Each structure stands twice: as structure tokens, then as C-alpha cells.
Amino acid sequence: MSEQFRTASPGYATGQLARALAAAVSAGTEADRERARRKLRRWEDVVGGMADGSLTVGSRTPVADTPAWVTLEVAHGGFATGRYLAEVALSEDETARVTSLPEDVPGRTERERLNLWYLGDAGQAELLDALRRGHYRVEVPEDAALPVVAVLLDLGFAEQALDLVAELRPLMHRLRLTPRFDPVTRPSDSAVRVTSVKDVAAALRAVRVPAQIATMRDTLTVWDPLYDRLVALWCRTVDGELPYLENGTVRGGWPCRTWPADWPKARAEWLADFTGTCRTHTPSGRQTNPKNNFAILRRALESCPEGSATLTGREVGWIRRALASTVARRGAPDTEQREAWRTAQAAAVAAPTNAALAGVLARRLDRYPADGGLPSLEVATAAVSDTETTAGIPGGTPMPDHLVRKAARSLEAPADELVGLGVITSGETLAVVLPQVTSRLLSAAIEDPVVARLHEQTYTAFRRRRGLLLLNLEHQVRFTELPWVDALAPCRSPEPDHAAAAYRALRQTTMLAFTAFPHALLPNPLVSELRTLAKQAKLELPLVEEVAADIFMGTFTTKWRDAGVVASRLLAGALYARYYDLPADWPDTRKTILRWGKRTAADFTALCRERAGTSGGSVAANGMLLEQSQILTTHNLAVLVDGLDLAEELRERAPRLAEQTFGWIQRRLAQRASHRHAALIQLKNAAYAWRQAVFLLSFCEPAVQFAHAEKLTEQVRGTVLEPVADGLLHVLQGGRFTTTGTARDGAGVRFLGWTEGTNPLLPRVE
Incomplete structure (x- = not known):
């Protein structure tokens, strides 16, 4: 059947552009403004490209005349901006190299001349030397293209090298196709890290003293001493006892009654110091508010260069009240009370700022390879040493926990250890580090260590590519679609035996995701890595x-149906199957339809529509269909438990994990949402977590299931979750839900996150 190819609507991009513009206007610091400007530029590119037709958002090749393998700049939501990440200005080293090139090196641009030079004998020799020493970094996948040409020629695969050059040639004038050279070899081992030492050090150096804290420090160290001098000046003009407050009434002597001989000089010095201070420190409201004592006394000082003749009686009264107020609160100048208060203030601001300590920690990290990680957290947890001591940072100052946590993001350790330390806090973060493991397994199929190391870095860089928004059942670019990766096929062992290692890594990662984040769906980047590991383990997992x-x-492709079949088989008769009414069996003959060139599961799609009571179309209706697809497939839980033989291991941990997930749901729904959209997301995530809890509970003994359900029922009594808990207990007691998702006796409901109407479980909005 003929299908109409869809493209993304520009409405979302236009909205993002408006928000980016507002953020750029309201940004506070220069760093914030720069980030806002970059974001604004990206969305301007997106909107402009969609308007002039140079961008087709929704396609896997969204930029006109650009092959799919080019790494694109991608804005939030998968919108390509039209820019190439490998299209960068020459670095200083590259500029120096181009300057030294012979005049006969061809090329329309300096980048093209440099790329073509690296195809010559001298350039090839330089690349091979860097590859053999490991003195290079692949930051974007294209960085590996010409190094692959070099190793192919060196290994005698001239035909593959020439084919690769032909593929790259049309973009050589724009793309950097060589790596960044680095004098330090990148290690390769079983440890992983969330980010590099370089990135953590940069984040630490970006720590700033908050504006409120900076203002407070200015007040205590700059403006308050100036105010003390101002008060002392006026106190010298008081005849008799200093003014004081008694039940709100000013008592004591009057200012402007006596004028010491040096008073005019002291006045002039104070005013000069005030003017100079205003040039170096921005006055706050305490100094500028006309009703503030500081401003009252300053204005009066400016008005009487030689006496009080220019002051009215009312103004003298204001001076008297201002002096009485400050004496009442802080004590008179040069008294023990006022000195004690100032000493306490000085102690408060003497403590090192987080920004200063972050600088100390950043300098520690500078001792380690920029692209590497920390071997131990002791680097970050150690107190300030004598050699690190400065005027503002005394020796022995402990490093704040939040700065240690920042540094821990570059700690190199096994993934489960990083989860335990709180460094990996979500499935998304786990997906960030997993390519470091996967890349080593993939590269193990290459016997040549030089090529294997290049392949490993290329894969890790490839996994940093941001995914595109795709329509028409298109799929993201695969690693093997990179021409230089495909060209390395002759370097791979025909039958590498790494399935066992991949299987172990797959099981460990899956259980880590299950146990560390039992409430969360496996995010798409993590699913992608698990699929890669499964392929290496020679497993066909849908x-x-x-x-x-x-x-x-x-519609859904056939793997959704395959996953549904696995779920029904694994969970037959279990709590999950009864709670969600999973089909007991699936017909042996699949009903499929070819749509957009892909084989789709017509019977699975029809079942989702029947269960959801809608054919889709609106966002809410689509959400209802998708939720049913996740219910039928358990969104990968059943496939992984079945395919990796995890049932027994899961049974040991399921009671604790189910309890954790129920607790997470209660906390989540107890939070007030800031607006309706946030409330809808909150409810959706809670419903997804509930589904995972029911799945986990299905691996518990019946007594444990009842205990959890009864405990939950008591905990949520009187909340929006009460009918949900009643519904769970209803199913455990042998009941079933009606087609509308309610208990037959009306005592409970099935928890779903999507509906076309108003969901009674929707959290309150502030």
C-alpha cells in the first residue's frame, strides 16, 4: 500500500525558539547569556531550515545533500540544526600544519588541503605513528575516517581504502577527518566513568559564588565597615549621651550640636571612599534605599560640608533616629557590643567559598590525563593540604560533599560500584557509560591491537551522537553504516568467540538496571546498548x-508482537497476566502489513487498539495505544528475564524491589505539580512504575504479594492511590477487572497513565 511520508511540524521548534529568546533576554551571568545565545542560535537554525526546505525533520537524512553517516548537531527533541559537528575551525596545531604544507597540495579550503595531505605518504606516516602509540582522541566518529584509510593501506587492503576515500571525498572540504593528537595514551580496561577529568575540572572552574552570597560578603566586608565609619562621624557631633530607643521613642542627646575641628576632613575622606567603593562594588538596597539608615546618614553628610546650617530640624531628627536605631541593634561605635558583632560577621565570611574550594579541586584534577578518569576518590575527599593553602583557604579545610560528588563523575570504577556511590543515578546515565564496555567487546573481534583501539574509540564517539526525531518507522543510523567502520570488515576475525563475555556483560547490566532503578523504564539509549550486547552474545531478543x-x-513493527508472545508465555497465570489481562496465547500465524517499507504487526496493533478503546490520532489516544503496547510487552522486562534466564535471580530480589517501587510511586504522586503538563507526566511515570512493581511482585510468593498489597492499602488510605491499591488486592483475591478497568464490585481500579478524559488519579496542580 502507498504511504504518505510525514515530516515534523514546525510548531514545536517555533515554541522552543520563543523560549530560547526569552531565556537569552533574561539570562543573568555572562556564562548564562552565552549558553542562552548558543541555544537560541540552534533553534534559529532549525526554524530557518524547516522554513526554507533545507531541513526535513523526521527523516534519518534531515539535511539536504548530506549522507546519513554525517554526525549532525541536534537540538532538544531530535531536531537537526543543519550543522555538521565535524565541520570545525582548524586548531592551532592544524593551522601550523597547513601553513607548512607545500604549495602543490590541492584543495578548495584549508580543511580540504589538510585532509588531502593526510592521504599522502608523510600524512599517512604521521597517522600511523599516532595510532601505534595511542596518542590520539576520537571525539566525533568522523575523526577516525582517515586513520582507517591509513591502517587499511598499511595492512594491504588497498581496494577498501580507495572505496572509503571515494565515499569521503565529496565532504573533505568541510569535515575534519583526523583525530586530535594527544601525547598521553588512553587506557582501556573494565572500568567506566560518567565523564572525563577535563569535563569535571571545567565544571568545577565554572562554580561561582551565588549572587546573594557575594552581596552578603560585600555587605559584611565592604559596606558595613563603611557604615560604621559613617555612624562614628555623626556620633562625634552629638552633644551629651548618644541617642537611644526607649519603647520606640528616641532618647538621649542630639546630633549636629558639636563639630570637631577635624570633622570636615574626616567627612571629605569618607565621601571620597564611598565614591571609590561605588566604582568597584555595586551598592545594594541597603545603601540606596532612601528610607534606609545608611542612605539617610549619607545624604545628610553630603548636605553639610561645614555644619548643619543647611539641614532642617526634621532632617536632624532623622539623623538622631538613625543613630538611635543602629546603637540599639549593634551597639555604639568602639564598644565591646559592636566589636563582638563585627567579629562574628568576620568569622562568617572568613570561611572559604565553594567556588574557591572548587578551584583547589580543579587544580588537583589537572594532574591527571584530561580524557581519562580518576583512579580513586581520595583525590577529591582529601582536605586542603599545606601546599594548597592560600590567604582565603586555610589548611585542613574539608572538601564539601557536593564538590566531591562532582569529582566522582570522573571516577573510573565498575558500573555497579558507581551506582552504589550515587554517581550513576538513572538508566540514562547507565546508558552513557555502557558504550565503554560494549566498545571493548566489539573491538575484541579485531586481532590487530592498533585497529582494535581505533575501533573502540570510534564506537564510544558514535554512541555520543544525539538521536534524531524519526517518523515513518525509520531507524537511527547504525554504527556499521559509517563507511570507515564498514571498511574495517577485513580486519575482523571471521568467528570471534566473545559471546560468553557479551552474555555476562548483558546479564550484569540488565540486573544492575533492574535493581538500581526498579521504578524506571529502560531508556532508549540503554535499550540500544543492550541490543548490541545481545547481538554479540548471539541472542535474538525482541x-x-x-x-x-x-x-x-x-502501528508497530513485528518485534513488538514477538515481545508480547514472550511476555504471555513467561507470565502465564502470574499476577501481572491477571492484573493486565494478557492474552493467554497468540496465533501461530502472524498478520503483517508492509508499511513505509517495514513489516508491521497488524494483529498486535489491532489488539492494542481494542484494549485501549481507540484507534489513536490525538496525542492522548496515541498514548493510550502505546501504553497498551508496553503492557503487552512489559517493555522489555519479560524478554530480558526470559532470554537471560534471570527468573531465579529476580525472585531473590523482587520483594525488596517491589516495595521500593511502591514507595517511589507514593512519593511521586504526593508531590504537587507546578502545571497540568507536569502533572500528566508525573501520572504517566507513576503508572509505568506501577506496571514494573506488578511485574516484580509477580516473582514473589503469594504470601509476600498479599503482605505488600495489604501494607500498601493501609499506607495510601485516603489518597488518590486508594482505589489503585484496592484494585491490586482485588486481583490477588481472585477478582478480575471489567473492560473499563474497574473491579467488578466497584472497589478498585486498574492503574493506567493515559486517558482521553480527565484521569481521577491526576496529581494536584499548584
Whole structure:
């Protein structure tokens, strides 16, 4: 059947552009303004490209005349901006190299001349030397292109090298196709890290003293001493006892009654110091508010260069009250009370700022390879040493926990250890580090260590590519679609035996995700890595992605049906199957339809529509269909438990994990949402977590299931979750839900996150 190819609507991009513009206007610090300007530029590129037709958002090749393998700049939501990440200005080293090139090196641009030079004998020799020493960094996948040409020629695969050059040639004038050279070899081992030492050090150096704290320090160290001098000046003009407050009434002597001989000089010095201070420190409201004592006394000082003749009686009264107020609060000048108060203030601001300590920690990190990680957290947890001591940072000052946590992001350790330390805090972060493991397994199929190391860095860089928004059932660019990766095929062992290692890594990662984040769906980047590991382990697992409701194409490919079959078989008769009414069996003959060139599961799609009671179309209706697809497939839980033989291991941990997940749901729904959209997301995530809790509970003994359900029922009594808990207990007692998701006796409901009407479980909005 003929299908109409859809593209993304520009409405979302236009809205993002408006928000970016507002953020750029309201940004506070220069760093904030720069970030806002970069974001604004990206969305301007997106909107402009969609308007002039140079961008086709929704396609896997969204930029006109650009092959799919080019790494694109991608804005939030998967919108390509039209820019190439490998199209960068020459570095200083590259500029020096181009300057030294012979005049006969061809090329329309300096980048093209440099790329073509690296195809010559001298350039090839330089690349091979860097590859053999490991003195290079692949930051974007294209950095590996010409090094692959070099190793192919060196190994005698001239045909593959020439084919690769032909593929790259049209973009050599724009793209950097060589790596960044580095004198330090990058290590390769079993440890992973969330980010590099360089990135953490940069984040530490970006720590700033908050504006409120900076203002307070200015007040205590600059403006308050100036105010003390101002008060002392006026106190010298008082005849008799200093003014004081008694039940709100000013008592004591009057100012402007006596004028010491040096008073005019002292007055002039104070005014000069005040003017100079205003040039170096921005006055706050305490200094500028006309009703503030500081401003009252300063204005009066400016008005009487030689006496009080220019002051009215009312103004003298204001001076008297200002002096009485400050004496009452802080004591008179040069008294023990006022000195004690100032000493306490000085102690408060003497403590090192977080920004200063962050600088100390950043300098410690500078001792380690920029692209590497920390071997131990002791680097970050150690107190300030004698050699690190400065005037503002005394020796022995402990490093704040939040700065240690920043540094821990570059700690190199096994993934489970990083989870335990709180460095990996979500499935998304786990997906960030997993390519470091996967890349080593993939590269193990290459016997040549030089090529294997290049392949490993290329894969890690590839996994940093941001995914595109895709419609029409298109898929993201795969690693093997990179021409230089495909060209390395002759370097791979025909039958590498790394399946066992991949299987172990897959099991460990899956259980880590299950146990560390039992409430969360496996995010798409993590699913992608698990799929890669499964392929290396020679397993055919129908792993499915989470699909956004606003870009859902109204159908599912056949792997969704395959996953549903696994779920029904694994969970037959279990709590999950009864709670969600899973089909007991699936017909042996699949009903499929070819749509957008992909084989789709018509019977699975029809079942989702029947269960959801809608054919989709609106975002809410699409969400209802997608939720049913996740219910039927358990969104990869059943496939992984079944395919990796995790049932027994999961049974040991399921009671604790189910309890944790129920607790997370209660906390989540107890939070007040700031607006309706946030409340809808909150409810959706809670419903997804509930589904995972029911799955986990299905691996518990019946007594444990009842205990959890009864405990939950008591905990949520009187909350929006009460009918949900009643519904769970209803199913455990042998009951079933009606087609509308309610208990037959009306005592409970099935928890779903999507509906076309108002969901009674929707959290309150502030």
C-alpha cells in the first residue's frame, strides 16, 4: 500500500525558539547569556531550515545533500540544526600544519588541503605513528575516517581504502577527518566513568559564588565597615549621651550640636571612599534605599560640608533616629557590643567559598590525563593540604560533599560500584557509560591491537551522537553504516568467540538496571546498548523502544508482537497476566502489513487498539495505544528475564524491589505539580512504575504479594492511590477487572497513565 511520508511540524521548534529568546533576554551571568545565545542560535537554525526546505525533520537524512553517516548537531527533541559537528575551525596545531604544507597540495579550503595531505605518504606516516602509540582522541566518529584509510593501506587492503576515500571525498572540504593528537595514551580496561577529568575540572572552574552570597560578603566586608565609619562621624557631633530607643521613642542627646575641628576632613575622606567603593562594588538596597539608615546618614553628610546650617530640624531628627536605631541593634561605635558583632560577621565570611574550594579541586584534577578518569576518590575527599593553602583557604579545610560528588563523575570504577556511590543515578546515565564496555567487546573481534583501539574509540564517539526525531518507522543510523567502520570488515576475525563475555556483560547490566532503578523504564539509549550486547552474545531478543505519543505512526513493527508472545508465555497465570489481562496465547500465524517499507504487526496493533478503546490520532489516544503496547510487552522486562534466564535471580530480589517501587510511586504522586503538563507526566511515570512493581511482585510468593498489597492499602488510605491499591488486592483475591478497568464490585481500579478524559488519579496542580 502507498504511504504518505510525514515530516515534523514546525510548531514545536517555533515554541522552543520563543523560549530560547526569552531565556537569552533574561539570562543573568555572562556564562548564562552565552549558553542562552548558543541555544537560541540552534533553534534559529532549525526554524530557518524547516522554513526554507533545507531541513526535513523526521527523516534519518534531515539535511539536504548530506549522507546519513554525517554526525549532525541536534537540538532538544531530535531536531537537526543543519550543522555538521565535524565541520570545525582548524586548531592551532592544524593551522601550523597547513601553513607548512607545500604549495602543490590541492584543495578548495584549508580543511580540504589538510585532509588531502593526510592521504599522502608523510600524512599517512604521521597517522600511523599516532595510532601505534595511542596518542590520539576520537571525539566525533568522523575523526577516525582517515586513520582507517591509513591502517587499511598499511595492512594491504588497498581496494577498501580507495572505496572509503571515494565515499569521503565529496565532504573533505568541510569535515575534519583526523583525530586530535594527544601525547598521553588512553587506557582501556573494565572500568567506566560518567565523564572525563577535563569535563569535571571545567565544571568545577565554572562554580561561582551565588549572587546573594557575594552581596552578603560585600555587605559584611565592604559596606558595613563603611557604615560604621559613617555612624562614628555623626556620633562625634552629638552633644551629651548618644541617642537611644526607649519603647520606640528616641532618647538621649542630639546630633549636629558639636563639630570637631577635624570633622570636615574626616567627612571629605569618607565621601571620597564611598565614591571609590561605588566604582568597584555595586551598592545594594541597603545603601540606596532612601528610607534606609545608611542612605539617610549619607545624604545628610553630603548636605553639610561645614555644619548643619543647611539641614532642617526634621532632617536632624532623622539623623538622631538613625543613630538611635543602629546603637540599639549593634551597639555604639568602639564598644565591646559592636566589636563582638563585627567579629562574628568576620568569622562568617572568613570561611572559604565553594567556588574557591572548587578551584583547589580543579587544580588537583589537572594532574591527571584530561580524557581519562580518576583512579580513586581520595583525590577529591582529601582536605586542603599545606601546599594548597592560600590567604582565603586555610589548611585542613574539608572538601564539601557536593564538590566531591562532582569529582566522582570522573571516577573510573565498575558500573555497579558507581551506582552504589550515587554517581550513576538513572538508566540514562547507565546508558552513557555502557558504550565503554560494549566498545571493548566489539573491538575484541579485531586481532590487530592498533585497529582494535581505533575501533573502540570510534564506537564510544558514535554512541555520543544525539538521536534524531524519526517518523515513518525509520531507524537511527547504525554504527556499521559509517563507511570507515564498514571498511574495517577485513580486519575482523571471521568467528570471534566473545559471546560468553557479551552474555555476562548483558546479564550484569540488565540486573544492575533492574535493581538500581526498579521504578524506571529502560531508556532508549540503554535499550540500544543492550541490543548490541545481545547481538554479540548471539541472542535474538525482541527489545523495543519507548515511542513518543506525538510522533507515533499508528502501528508497530513485528518485534513488538514477538515481545508480547514472550511476555504471555513467561507470565502465564502470574499476577501481572491477571492484573493486565494478557492474552493467554497468540496465533501461530502472524498478520503483517508492509508499511513505509517495514513489516508491521497488524494483529498486535489491532489488539492494542481494542484494549485501549481507540484507534489513536490525538496525542492522548496515541498514548493510550502505546501504553497498551508496553503492557503487552512489559517493555522489555519479560524478554530480558526470559532470554537471560534471570527468573531465579529476580525472585531473590523482587520483594525488596517491589516495595521500593511502591514507595517511589507514593512519593511521586504526593508531590504537587507546578502545571497540568507536569502533572500528566508525573501520572504517566507513576503508572509505568506501577506496571514494573506488578511485574516484580509477580516473582514473589503469594504470601509476600498479599503482605505488600495489604501494607500498601493501609499506607495510601485516603489518597488518590486508594482505589489503585484496592484494585491490586482485588486481583490477588481472585477478582478480575471489567473492560473499563474497574473491579467488578466497584472497589478498585486498574492503574493506567493515559486517558482521553480527565484521569481521577491526576496529581494536584499548584
